[in-house]
Amino acid sequence: MATGRTHRPATRSRGIPEATVARLPLYLRALTALSERSVPTVSSEELAAAAGVNSAKLRKDFSYLGSYGTRGVGYDVEYLVYQISRELGLTQDWPVVIVGVGNLGAALANYGGFASRGFRVAALIDADPAMAGKPVAGIPVQHTDELEKIVQDEGVSIGVIATPAGAAQQVCERLVAAGVTSILNFAPTVLSVPDGVDVRKVDLSIELQILAFHEQRKAGELAAAGTVVPAAASHQGPAVARRAADQEPVTDQGPDGDVPAVMPT
Amino acid sequence: MATGRTHRPATRSRGIPEATVARLPLYLRALTALSERSVPTVSSEELAAAAGVNSAKLRKDFSYLGSYGTRGVGYDVEYLVYQISRELGLTQDWPVVIVGVGNLGAALANYGGFASRGFRVAALIDADPAMAGKPVAGIPVQHTDELEKIVQDEGVSIGVIATPAGAAQQVCERLVAAGVTSILNFAPTVLSVPDGVDVRKVDLSIELQILAFHEQRKAGELAAAGTVVPAAASHQGPAVARRAADQEPVTDQGPDGDVPAVMPT
DNA sequence: GATTGTGAAAGTATTCACAGCT
DNA sequence: AGCTGTGAATACTTTCACAATC
Structure with missing residues (x-):
């Protein structure tokens, strides 16, 4: 889903579904939290709750990685952390360049979840x-003139584009020409890249529009039920309750060229 | 996919697939660009290219909205802009609050794609x-103490959480208690919300991890082919070429509780 | 007794391919 | 002749439900 690459014909087990790959980071986060609390094992039920998915899905996902659990017991937290990290390629160092140091670029540079x-x-x-x-x-901060040199000297294969939309394609081309093969795009443009280069996009505007769509639906349903909807006053329930059935990751680059997030269109 | 809501049993046509909803903003962006260039009509082929999807998918998507095209001709740009905007609920005003004004919050506040x-x-x-x-x-910027008053006075139904992870759940609860029913979460936590509240998440860390996964695959494939891979120097092709087959939107909150983006975990 | 791992069933999404309209 | 709209085919994802294992 996320790329132009088809991921290996899979002679044998080497075919982890994209949907599963997209959830591995979730599991990893939940497991890391357990690990920090020194919890030795978890059941699929517990871990699924912590990650916000259902347990059947989690078990199916893990089954693509191998049989890392123990029936009647659960999963060893440390072992799973290691296996998932390895599967995601996080046991190696990934140097990343961030192009565009506005508010967003700065926010990304300050993001603590990187190093870990x-x-x-x-x-x-x-x-x-x-x-x-x-x-x-x-x-x-270094000037754009240095881009090619930096990418080559540091062996960068992942680039983050946090520039305004107008600059994104050009930056992308320079990154790719210099050797970058994976791009995370925050600019609201569809990037054209050669075969073999992966692009994922993050787009605030799209997220809000999807929320607006569902929000509108809710209002419509209430109205249809004969209720007058006074703007925001329509909510009554307690503030906390069950976990939302499914918080989708705003992450999948499902279709092509999504609307990125944080700069002026 | 994105929420705990099931979207209407659909007595008749009222059942637009989530995957389609997630792409409507893409089409809208492409159409807006065409509109600004005063292009009167587009074919599904052209529009699909601009949005980065394939034309069959686009036509199928539009077929859920109705028959807005003309065979042998294409789609009227202005008319489609209107229809999609209406479908997404963008013809009305959506007041939004942003909680957490760090670099990310500031980046969001400065985002130009909002008003439009x-x-x-x-x-x-x-x-x-x-x-x-x-x-x-x-x-x-206003203090958190004012949160409830602001939400109620302004009739806010969409809230954006750009706080550190530790504060997110509490902020979420206050937003929901005050009447917010849709939340866009940038904090790296799974939020628990009552039924009827939609949550979408954006998570940089997850995106990078997915890229790393594919990046690792590429390296493995090259290595398997007997090639030595000198870090980033492995790329040879021209910088520009065909559009990536499918840039997925980093937007779908596909599974549950994805990892959000920009604060320290 | 508890909990995993997984076939099989059900549900969604994408792609094909062409009939139908302009 | 060109292009949309859509059934039918294919592919992917989720969920069920239970046998296998500890």
């Missing part, structure tokens, strides 16, 4: 000469 | 008293 997952911000790059040398999150 | 899509930042809210009154993107 094997990602390292190798460089921050911005087109504004005034930013050059200024440290953001302890990392000095 | 019917979204209006009704308030910025932060727990830090030092921020209170300071304008961000022209909007004065």
Whole structure:
């Protein structure tokens, strides 16, 4: 789903479904939390609850990785953390460059979840000469002119684009020409890339529009039920309750060229 | 997919698939660009290319909305813009609050794609008293104490959580208690919400992990083919080429409780 | 007795391919 | 002749439900 690549014809078991891959990071986060609390084992039921999925799905997902559980007991937390990390490729160091150091780029540079997952911000790059040398999150910003050199010297294969939409395609081309083969795009554009390069996009605007769609539905249903809906006052229930049945990851680059998030269109 | 709501048993045509809903914003963006260039009509082929999907999928998607095209001709751009906007609920005003005004919150507040899509930042809210009154993107930051009042006074039904993970659940509960029924969560936590409340999440960390997974695969394939892979120097092709087969939207909250994006875990 | 791992069933989504309209 | 709209075919995902195992 996420790319132009078809992922191996799979002679044998090597065919983890995309939907499963997209959930592995969720499981990993939940497991990491358990690990920090020194919990030795979890059942599929408990872990599923912590990750916000149902247990059958979780077991099926894990079954693609191998048989890492013990019947009647559950899963060993540390062991699973290791196996999932390995499967995701997080046991190695991934140098990442962030291009575009506006508010969003700065937010990403400051993101703490990086280092703990094997990602390292190798460089921050911005087109504004005034930013050059200024440290953001302890990392000095470098000028776009240095892009190719940085990518090659650091062996960067993952690039993050947090520029305005107008600059994104050009930045993308330079990244790819320099050797980057995976791109996370926050700019609201569909990027064209050569075969073999993966692109994922994050788009705030799209998320909000999807929420608006469902919000509208709710209002319609209430109205149809004969209720007057006074804007936001229609909610009555207690603030906390069951876990939402399914919080989808705003992550899947399902279709092509999603609307990215944080810059002016 | 994105929520705990099941979307209407659908007596008649009223059952637009989630996958289609998630793509409507893409089409809308592409159509808006065409509209700005005063292009009167598009074929499914052209529009699909601009949105980064294939044309059969696009036609199928549109078929759920109705028959808005003309055989032998294509689709009227303005008319489609209107129909999709209406379907997504963008013809009305959606006041939104952003809770947590760090780099990410500021980036969101500055996002230009808001107003043009019917979204209006009704308030910025932060727990830090030092921020209170300071304008961000022209909007004065208000203290968390005001949250309930703001939501009720402005009739806010959509809330954006851009706080650190530790604060997210509590903020969520207060938003929901005050009347918010849709939440876009950027904090890396699974939120528990009552039935009837939609949650979508955006998570940078998850996106990077999925890219790492595929990146690892590529490296493995090259290695298997007997090639030595010198870090990032393995790319040879031209920088631009065909559009990536499918850039999935990092948007779908597909599974439950995805990992959000931009704060320290 | 508890809990995994997994075939088989059910539900969704995508793609094909062409009849039908302009 | 060109292009949409859509049934039918295919592919993927989730859920069920239970035999296998500890």
